[in-house]
Amino acid sequence: MRTIRSMIISGYAAFVSFIGWLMSGVKPRENQVTLLVSFQENAAALIDTYQQQANMTMKLTVLYTKHASAIEKDTSHLSFRYFHEKNPLHLIQCIYTMFKSKVVVTDNYFLMTSVLRKRPSTTCIQVWHANGALKKFGLEDASNSERSPRDIKRFKRVYASFDYIVTGSDHMREIFKSSFGVNDERFLPTGVPMTDLYYDQRRHSLKPNDFPKGKKILLYAPTYRDFAMDGLVLPFSKELLQTELNGDYILLVKLHPTVKHLANAETDGEWIFDVSDQPLYPLLRVCDVLITDYSSIVFEYALLEKPVLFFTYDLDTYREKRGLVDRYEDIIPGKACVTQNMLLKELLHLKESDHQRQIKTFAEEWNQYSEGRSSEQLLSFIEQQLLHKKRPASQ
Numbered sequence: 216m217r218t219i220r221s222m223i224i225s226g227y228a229a230f231v232s233f234i235g236w237l238m239s240g241v242k243p244r245e246n247q248v249t250l251l252v253s254f255q256e257n258a259a260a261l262i263d264t265y266q267q268q269a270n271m272t273m274k275l276t277v278l279y280t281k282h283a284s285a286i287e288k289d290t291s292h293l294s295f296r297y298f299h300e301k302n303p304l305h306l307i308q309c310i311y312t313m314f315k316s317k318v319v320v321t322d323n324y325f326l327m328t329s330v331l332r333k334r335p336s337t338t339c340i341q342v343w344h345a346n347g348a349l350k351k352f353g354l355e356d357a358s359n360s361e362r363s364p365r366d367i368k369r370f371k372r373v374y375a376s377f378d379y380i381v382t383g384s385d386h387m388r389e390i391f392k393s394s395f396g397v398n399d400e401r402f403l404p405t406g407v408p409m410t411d412l413y414y415d416q417r418r419h420s421l422k423p424n425d426f427p428k429g430k431k432i433l434l435y436a437p438t439y440r441d442f443a444m445d446g447l448v449l450p451f452s453k454e455l456l457q458t459e460l461n462g463d464y465i466l467l468v469k470l471h472p473t474v475k476h477l478a479n480a481e482t483d484g485e486w487i488f489d490v491s492d493q494p495l496y497p498l499l500r501v502c503d504v505l506i507t508d509y510s511s512i513v514f515e516y517a518l519l520e521k522p523v524l525f526f527t528y529d530l531d532t533y534r535e536k537r538g539l540v541d542r543y544e545d546i547i548p549g550k551a552c553v554t555q556n557m558l559l560k561e562l563l564h565l566k567e568s569d570h571q572r573q574i575k576t577f578a579e580e581w582n583q584y585s586e587g588r589s590s591e592q593l594l595s596f597i598e599q600q601l602l603h604k605k606r607p608a609s610q
Contacts, residue, residue, distance in 0.1 A: 221363055228326055228369055230303070234310050235330030241314040243336050246272050246601055249312055251321040251328070252279040254344035255286040256409035256495070258322065261342075264411070264590035266292065271594065273601060276316070278309055285494075300325070313337065318597050324353075324373060332376040338600050339376050342593070343391070346383040346407035347514030347581045349547065350438065350539055353394030357538030371396060381593060383407040383514075384583035390540070403596060406582070406589030412496055413518040414587030426488065430465045433562075434502035436495075437526070438510035439471035440533070450506050450526045450558055453486045459559055469498055471510075504562065509533060509543075517548065517578035518585075522570045526558050527551040548577040 252258040258277065265271055276294045279286050287295040296312075298305040309327055313319045316337060321328055322344045331339045351357060353374065359367065374395040381403045382388045388402050426432070435450055449468070456464055470491040490498055499505065499516050505523040507513055513523055530553050533539065544551050549570070552558040 218363070221366055224326075225365060225369070228329070231306065231310070231327050231330060234307055235314075238311060238314050239334075241311065243317045244274075244315050245317070246274050247316045248273045248275050248318045248320065248597060248601075249316040250275060250277045251309075251313070251319060251323075251325055252277060252283045252286060253323040253325075255279070255283040257342045257344065257407065258283070258320075259286055260408035260411050260590045261320070261594060262286070262288070262293065264408075264594060266290070268591075268594065271598065273318075273594075273597060276312055278312060300327070318600050320597070324370075326369070326373055328376040329369075329372045330376075332372060338378045340379045340381065340403070340593075340597070341377040341395075342381045342408065345511030345514065346410060346585060347387055347511050348390050348394075348540060349509045349511065349513075349543060350533070350537055351394070354396050355390075355394045355538060357534075357536060377401060379403045381405055381407060381589075383410065383585040383589070384581050386581055386583075403593070404584040405592040405596060406585035407515075408590040408593060410515050410518060410582060410585035411587055411590050413515060426467075427465055427485070431463055431503040432467060432501060433464050433504050433506055434467045434469060434490075434498055435506045435526075436469040436498075436510060436512050437471070437508050440529075441537070448526075448528055449487070450524075450555065453483055455555075455559065456486045460562070464503075467498060467502065469493070469495065504565070506558070509537075509539060513547070514578075514581045517574050518582060520571050520575050520578065522565055523549055523574060524558060524561050524565075525549050525551050526555075527553055528555075548574045 250258050250261065262275070262277070265275060276296070277286065278296055278298050280298065280300070284297065298309050300306065306327060310330055313327070313331060314334070314337065318338045318340065319328065319331060320340045320342055322342050328339055331337050354367070354370065374397065377395065377397065378401065380391050380395065380397065380401050382391060383406050388399075391397065391402070392399070433451070447470070449466070451460070451466055456462065456466060466487045467490045468487065495512070499519060503521070505513070505516050505521070506526050507523065508525060508527050516523060525547055527533070530551060540546060550557070550561055552561055
């Protein structure tokens with residue numbers, strides 16, 4: 216099955232390369248910048264800052280996938296367009312739009328950016344959708360052992376298209392270096408745009424009116440499991456919330472965008488609520504305790520200096536099938552709870568003062584360059600690229 220899939224993707228990659236070759240003569244427009252978006256947080260931060268800056272000369276076009284559809288705004292200053300990677304017409308339009316741009320900012324692995332690899336007139340900047348990593352990805356992904364040399368070569372072509380990679384810390388830079396196979400000259404220590412929101416003291420979210428009053432809020436936000444897309448294990452049942460936790464808490468479940476339509480959250484609207492369609496930031500603001508696992512969500516949540524617990528019921532399986540960073544248990548600001556009883560014990564004996572010190576240290580290490588002005592600094596760099604283009608020396 217994997218061999219057949221690999222062959223199909225190779226055919227897709229060949230089509231992408233052919234379209235890139237056909238359009239190789241297309242010249243970029245002055246000041247044109249394209250955002251290629253699959254997760255809306257970073258792009259939303261950049262757009263918000265862009266609209267506040269009166270002196271910006273760049274013109275933004277936003278190409279977004281289904282998972283980032285909420286990013287589209289009714290504004291005359293930006294062009295928004297939905298694209299589907301499997302639609303040949305959309306793919307052709309996307310490549311043309313990138314070729315008409317002097318700068319392309321992307322937030323994920325998009326095979327079509329491989330056409331920018333040998334295109335000196337367009338700079339490609341990778342603003343990864345996570346500012347930290349607990350699971351392995353790219354060339355470090357554990358599943359690569361089952362892939363063909365052709366697959367790995369294709370990955371490397373995409374990674375080679377990144378002229379610059381935005382990073383929020385030296386820790387993440389080292390992970391990118393091994394995951395993408397790049398060197399130090401590619402990195403922009405501007406900080407990660409989506410973290411700007413956490414420094415804005417004006418943005419306080421009130422507790423939603425449709426949740427019970429007088430209850431503490433547990434927010435469960437697990438990562439996706441590509442080996443169990445429709446599986447969901449809740450940290451606590453309704454019965455446990457009522458008995459062992461004395462009815463003090465309610466549980467909000469925020470599923471990953473790629474699985475929220477596949478997994479059944481079994482909510483009851485009284486003790487357990489499915490909030491998968493709600494924006495993440497307000498939920499992190501209002502929750503009293505975050506429960507997650509291997510998700511990168513903890514890196515920006517740590518900036519709020521609130522408690523976090525780790526429900527890692529499939530720790531060994533996930534480490535084998537997907538891969539976790541070395542010393543995962545030592546890196547996370549908490550204990551890896553492999554059973555529901557361990558998680559319950561951690562919650563019942565949570566000492567916020569001790570936990571706050573631990574998570575503050577974690578936040579400082581992983582948000583080293585993310586200090587509230589990351590969007591502004593990245594946009595300023597892009598403006599300089601439009602005026603005085605300079606590519607990494609390794610190019």
